[in-house]
Amino acid sequence: xxxxxxxxxxxxxxxxxxxxxxxxxxxxxxxxxxxxxxxxxxxxxxxxxxxxxxxxxxxxxxxxxxxxxxxxxxxxxxxxxxxxxxxxxxxxxxxxxxxxxxxxxxxxxxxxxxxxxxxxxxxxxxxxxxxxxxxxxxxxxxxxxxxxxxxxxxxxxxxxxxxxxxxxxxx
Numbered sequence: 001x002x003x004x005x006x007x008x009x010x011x012x013x014x015x016x017x018x019x020x021x022x023x024x025x026x027x028x029x030x031x032x033x034x035x036x037x038x039x040x041x042x043x044x045x046x047x048x049x050x051x052x053x054x055x056x057x058x059x060x061x062x063x064x065x066x067x068x069x070x071x072x073x074x075x076x077x078x079x080x081x082x083x084x085x086x087x088x089x090x091x092x093x094x095x096x097x098x099x100x101x102x103x104x105x106x107x108x109x110x111x112x113x114x115x116x117x118x119x120x121x122x123x124x125x126x127x128x129x130x131x132x133x134x135x136x137x138x139x140x141x142x143x144x145x146x147x148x149x150x151x152x153x154x155x156x157x158x159x160x161x162x163x164x165x166x167x168x169x170x171x
Contacts, residue, residue, distance in 0.1 A: 005102060006030045007122070009065070010092045011040045012106035012153075016124040018052035020148035023059055025127040028136065029102070031065050034091040038067045070095050083113045093119065106153065124149055125163045133170035142167045 007029040014033070017023045033041075038060065045053025059065045072080075072094040080090035089110040096103035096119045105111045106123045114121050122130070128145050131137035137145065146163055149155065155163075 004028060004030050006032070006099070007102040007104055008032045008034070008092050008095045008099075009037065009104035010089050010107070010110065011037050013104040013122075013124045013127065014041050014056050014059075014065075015045075015052050016106060016149060016153050017127065018055040019152045020124075020145055022124075022128065022131075022137075022145050022148070023055060023064075025131045025137065026104070027064065028130075028134065031104070032068045032095070032101075033060075033065050034070045034088055034095065035067055036070075036088040036091055040088055068095075080113065084109050085113060093117065124153065125155075125159070129163065129166045129170060132167055139167065139171035142171070 005028070009026070009031050014023070014037070017025055042053050042057045042060070046057070056065065060067060070091045072091060076094050077090060080093065085093065089105065089107060092103055092105065093110060093114045095101070096114060097117050102120050102122055103114050104123070104127070105114060105121050111121045111123065128137070128142055128149065132139055132142035146160070146167065150160055
């Protein structure tokens with residue numbers, strides 16, 4: 001059995017990291033994705049001609065990501081609907097809660113909901129900082145990755161500056 005930490009990922013981090021050529025940042029984890037995330041990212045992404053769909057599909061084929069079926073109980077589904085989570089986000093949070101694993105989430109509402117349940121959350125930016133800290137990505141690659149992510153996903157100037165400071169601190 002691997003000594004890597006386990007995690008479950010939503011679509012956002014997979015899409016963002018793939019588009020920024022940073023998907024390897026999840027190699028430090030045994031990462032699972034709900035089948036709903038695979039459908040959203042790979043199946044629908046390929047239908048729309050998105051290149052990141054092929055990158056994520058390859059990661060699944062290579063075993064970097066493991067697709068799993070998750071069934072949440074009705075009470076959890078109802079509560080997450082009230083919180084405004086989409087189905088895939090809800091399944092990620094449910095799995096992370098039930099199995100005490102890290103959740104890869106970029107959506108703020110899902111992150112808040114997960115944290116309220118005591119789940120450790122990591123987003124695309126956190127994975128980037130962690131990659132630089134652990135030496136899996138050089139500082140200059142981290143800066144380039146931050147700029148790539150800023151072009152792909154919405155980052156307000158405060159979040160960008162905070163991430164830049166964190167990268168400088170861990171280099």
